[in-house]
């Protein structure tokens with residue numbers, strides 16, 4: 020469908036076109052290219068992928084050839100200054116989906132150019148980086164946002180609704196697991212896996228879920244992990260990790276949460292990933308299993324290798340719709356679309372004089388606001404510091420939050436002098 024003549028266009032950029040681009044950004048951009056976005060506040064808007072930046076350019080070229088008419092003719096840049104060249108296209112917003120230790124530099128360049136940005140989880144690895152990006156977004160009057168699609172999972176929305184409405188009262192403790200297959204660490208991420216860990220990569224989903232759903236003050240962090248499969252048994256590349264977070268609530272009562280992650284689950288596991296949570300409250304219990312939501316399907320010669328037995332049809336599924344159309348839909352895509360709508364609202368949702376007010380309104384949406392990601396980034400920073408110490412022969416360190424020595428302070432067993440990871444208040 021061609022856009023109406025007076026339709027405004029929002030130009031988007033994409034940094035990184037790997038697995039998550041294929042699963043969520045690509046279906047969003049293709050649908051937006053076909054249908055545009057409509058909202059009474061900003062009218063009909065055309066959203067086009069205008070330019071992309073990747074490491075080698077090969078995935079971008081492959082995608083362009085395969086997508087054909089499904090997407091606008093975008094520019095592709097690769098190599099050292101790819102992000103800078105992408106920004107010359109004069110974008111309205113750009114998405115960052117590079118490996119997690121490369122989010123900061125791309126996001127910084129995007130914000131410096133005065134472009135709205137959305138960053139894949141975990142936003143950044145250090146509070147110092149978060150501070151810099153938040154200050155830049157403020158200075159340039161643009162949005163800086165982060166994607167945590169699990170907050171849009173209907174099951175997690177229900178959990179938050181019940182807690183918010185005090186049907187479930189005071190969380191005491193809980194556990195979450197997210198186990199990825201070996202193919203992720205062994206082939207998909209082989210280029211960047213060195214000195215990385217599955218906790219930063221996927222525990223951050225549940226760190227955010229807990230932080231957002233049960234808002235309290237983060238107090239203490241501990242972590243352990245195992246090595247020897249993805250990398251050497253005495254190195255800083257981790258197979259699996261176990262993180263514990265302690266929160267304190269206004270009442271003075273505490274809660275403890277354990278998050279276990281791995282990226283060495285056998286590839287013949289029946290689901291794409293294993294995801295389970297349990298939370299215990301003063302007056303109740305919540306058990307959730309995102310893989311076992313009810314579907315089990317077996318296909319000879321396909322399951323469980325090229326196709327999985329248990330399928331998450333809520334995150335990102337491809338369907339033949341009852342009305343004959345092929346679609347790819349789910350909360351993983353919805354979360355990107357919501358950000359595009361936030362940008363459209365800021366830029367086109369009223370008079371120029373009221374733009375600042377609309378910008379503040381969208382910054383107030385804490386589910387994706389970078390400035391509201393502090394406790395999640397603090398947890399990731401602590402996890403990485405504890406694992407790094409463990410790899411250097413000092414296991415069992417503990418990080419305390421907002422204690423007399425600083426905002427994020429690492430204590431080593433038997434060593435009196437603390438290491439301050441972040442001085443400011445978390």
Ligand SMILES: NC(=O)c1ccc[n+]([C@@H]2O[C@H](COP(=O)([O-])OP(=O)(O)OC[C@H]3O[C@@H](n4cnc5c(N)ncnc54)[C@H](O)[C@@H]3O)[C@@H](O)[C@H]2O)c1
Pocket residue numbers: 034035036037038039040072073074075076078101116117118119121139140141166168207208220
């Ligand atoms: N929301 C989710 O559930 C989810 C799932 C998977 C990945 N992710 C996140 O998305 C990000 C990317 O993960 P992925 O699975 O797509 O990884 P991937 O390895 O499949 O793809 C990474 C992409 O980044 C590009 N890249 C690498 N370095 C770059 C650089 N310096 N400049 C420009 N491009 C560069 C590569 O060319 C590749 O296109 C990570 O932060 C990850 O945590 C999120």
